[in-house]
Amino acid sequence: MTEKVLMSGNHVIGEAAVRAGCSFYAGYPITPQNELTEYMAGAMAKLDDGTFIQAESEIAAINMLIGASMAGARVMTSSSSPGISLKQEGISFLSALELPAVIVNCMRGGPGLGNIAPSQGDYFQATRGGGHGDYRNIVLGPASGQEICDLVTKAFDYADEYLTPVMILLDGMMGQMMEPVVFPEYRDISTLPEKTWKIDGAKGRPRRVIKSLLLDVNVEEAHNWKLVRRYEQIKDKIQMAESYKTSDAKLTVIAYGIAARIAKSAVDRAREEGIKAGLLRPVTLWPFPERSLREAASNNTEFLVYEMSTGQMIEDVRLSLNGSSRIHFHGRPGGPVSTPADIYEQIKKYYPR
Amino acid sequence: MTETIFKRPKYLKDAVFHYCPGCGHGITHRLVAEVIEELDIADRSICVPPAGCAVLAYDYFDIDVGEAAHGRGAAVATGLKRVLPDRIVFTYQGDGDMAAIGTAETIHAANRGENITTIFINNGTYGMTGGQMAPTTLVGQKSTTTPGGRDTKRDGNPLRLSEMLALLDGTIYIERVSVTSPKNIRAAKKAIKKAFQIQMDRLGYSLVEVLSPCPTNWKMSPVDSCKWIDEYMTKTFPIGVIKDNSENK
Numbered sequence: 001m002t003e004k005v006l007m008s009g010n011h012v013i014g015e016a017a018v019r020a021g022c023s024f025y026a027g028y029p030i031t032p033q034n035e036l037t038e039y040m041a042g043a044m045a046k047l048d049d050g051t052f053i054q055a056e057s058e059i060a061a062i063n064m065l066i067g068a069s070m071a072g073a074r075v076m077t078s079s080s081s082p083g084i085s086l087k088q089e090g091i092s093f094l095s096a097l098e099l100p101a102v103i104v105n106c107m108r109g110g111p112g113l114g115n116i117a118p119s120q121g122d123y124f125q126a127t128r129g130g131g132h133g134d135y136r137n138i139v140l141g142p143a144s145g146q147e148i149c150d151l152v153t154k155a156f157d158y159a160d161e162y163l164t165p166v167m168i169l170l171d172g173m174m175g176q177m178m179e180p181v182v183f184p185e186y187r188d189i190s191t192l193p194e195k196t197w198k199i200d201g202a203k204g205r206p207r208r209v210i211k212s213l214l215l216d217v218n219v220e221e222a223h224n225w226k227l228v229r230r231y232e233q234i235k236d237k238i239q240m241a242e243s244y245k246t247s248d249a250k251l252t253v254i255a256y257g258i259a260a261r262i263a264k265s266a267v268d269r270a271r272e273e274g275i276k277a278g279l280l281r282p283v284t285l286w287p288f289p290e291r292s293l294r295e296a297a298s299n300n301t302e303f304l305v306y307e308m309s310t311g312q313m314i315e316d317v318r319l320s321l322n323g324s325s326r327i328h329f330h331g332r333p334g335g336p337v338s339t340p341a342d343i344y345e346q347i348k349k350y351y352p353r
Numbered sequence: 354m355t356e357t358i359f360k361r362p363k364y365l366k367d368a369v370f371h372y373c374p375g376c377g378h379g380i381t382h383r384l385v386a387e388v389i390e391e392l393d394i395a396d397r398s399i400c401v402p403p404a405g406c407a408v409l410a411y412d413y414f415d416i417d418v419g420e421a422a423h424g425r426g427a428a429v430a431t432g433l434k435r436v437l438p439d440r441i442v443f444t445y446q447g448d449g450d451m452a453a454i455g456t457a458e459t460i461h462a463a464n465r466g467e468n469i470t471t472i473f474i475n476n477g478t479y480g481m482t483g484g485q486m487a488p489t490t491l492v493g494q495k496s497t498t499t500p501g502g503r504d505t506k507r508d509g510n511p512l513r514l515s516e517m518l519a520l521l522d523g524t525i526y527i528e529r530v531s532v533t534s535p536k537n538i539r540a541a542k543k544a545i546k547k548a549f550q551i552q553m554d555r556l557g558y559s560l561v562e563v564l565s566p567c568p569t570n571w572k573m574s575p576v577d578s579c580k581w582i583d584e585y586m587t588k589t590f591p592i593g594v595i596k597d598n599s600e601n602k
Contacts, residue, residue, distance in 0.1 A: 053431065055428070056461035060458050060461065063421065063425035063429050064429070066419075066421070067429035070433060073436045089425075200437055201396050201440050202395070202417050207415055208418075
């Protein structure tokens with residue numbers, strides 16, 4: 001399929017996953033990501049080896065993924081904020097067991113049951129390792145339909161290469177919005193490197209054990225450091241960010257996902273008014289694109305962090321810049337979405353004089 | 354000339370069990386390993402051990418093993434089996450794992466008729482964590498969290514999970530056995546073999562509940578523990594076939 005098609009973000013995730021060779025999906029209904037679960041029900045039924053399971057809970061779904069990933073399949077689940085909280089046990093286990101998996105969080109307003117409006121309140125949970133133990137996951141924050149497609153495709157490859165869960169972190173608006181997308185060809189997964197760790201019966205080889213119980217503290221410590229070495233490799237290799245009109249910016253907005261789309265319009269409007277605003281949009285939320293931030297900071301700009309939360313990513317901005325620049329914040333938690341005009345006002349408010 | 358009449362089964366590794374003296378896990382492990390050998394399925398079997406005393410099953414079963422989080426065995430086994438429908442996937446779970454924290458995963462895997470086998474060890478206690486009340490602890494039975502004995506008003510009643518599962522259309526074969534005497538052990542092995550055979554014949558969900566002594570946490574001798582199972586535990590958890598739908602399939 002090389003022609004452009006118009007699809008909602010949730011459907012794009014599903015189609016991109018199928019084309020990336022995903023053959024196992026388990027999920028549980030929750031708004032605003034239901035279209036994805038429904039899409040996968042249809043898509044998996046069309047595959048010879050596809051499995052779709054509507055699980056009894058988010059916990060069951062993520063644990064089904066663990067089994068299917070152990071067996072070597074490319075696997076995905078999706079949910080929205082409260083459901084992702086339930087999945088955290090499994091995400092910790094996937095991380096400890098070094099199992100590839102793609103997890104989609106279509107964020108909604110919270111905490112608690114919250115609402116079904118778009119939000120970015122789960123940034124900490126996603127980027128800090130929301131479950132127990134000392135681990136991180138790759139977190140990708142798409143900002144357009146096409147980028148959803150591209151990042152879902154990458155997510156499956158990253159998961160296999162780095163033996164880790166990869167989270168696609170978007171919000172209800174990205175999931176619902178329809179945009180034109182060009183999909184890649186179907187991936188022939190028989191061309192992928194063999195998973196020499198999978199368990200499929202010890203036929204003609206020594207038996208394999210996939211486990212996370214490491215009672216010997218020295219063994220557990222070594223395992224943790226092994227994961228850290230992999231995380232360092234990931235940090236080095238896959239940082240991604242978009243820089244928009246940043247080279248001469250005096251105030252650079254930092255935002256991700258749908259917030260960055262809104263901020264981009266505000267930056268354009270500010271430029272029309274002769275205000276030197278720019279946008280730096282993290283695409284990888286973990287690893288955080290600190291190199292791009294430092295590069296932007298070297299141009300002597302101030303920063304305005306805009307999030308649909310009370311301020312979570314701003315901590316990564318501060319850590320990356322380490323006191324080198326002035327950082328302002330604008331945030332709206334709980335579901336309301338700022339307009340480009342709102343962000344334009346914020347740019348004017350914080351623009352250095 | 355000496356003749357070997359009893360030996361370690363082929364698919365039990367040459368390792369020293371960490372289980373306490375008199376514990377039923379060792380016997381049950383042996384039975385499972387013997388069945389795997391007799392059915393010649395070792396190179397296509399995958400074990401999903403629980404969190405609990407049997408978590409270290411991977412040190413003993415000489416086959417592929419994928420460990421599950423506490424209670425999630427049935428969900429992990431579901432994932433494995435759906436991707437690998439021609440492999441033999443079994444979970445080995447205790448009563449706390451299966452009948453408390455993993456009730457939902459267990460019931461729904463059984464209800465979907467997942468073609469997996471479960472070996473369900475019922476010893477009426479949380480062994481690994483030191484003898485707290487389990488969902489299967491008998492009324493009046495003492496545990497570290499029911500020091501005066503299980504009081505139904507405060508602690509609820511023993512949960513008969515196998516009988517509950519038997520009500521589900523997805524379950525094919527459910528039998529409760531014990532490992533308290535040579536006779537009962539032989540019956541237990543027969544049941545375990547049948548449960549695996551049902552999976553090999555692709556009939557659906559099969560489960561064998563094993564009433565298993567835990568002398569350490571029951572604070573009884575191994576002999577008294579077996580006697581206690583026979584005399585008291587079987588009153589709440591009677592042994593025998595609870596459901597067998599294999600002929601109708």
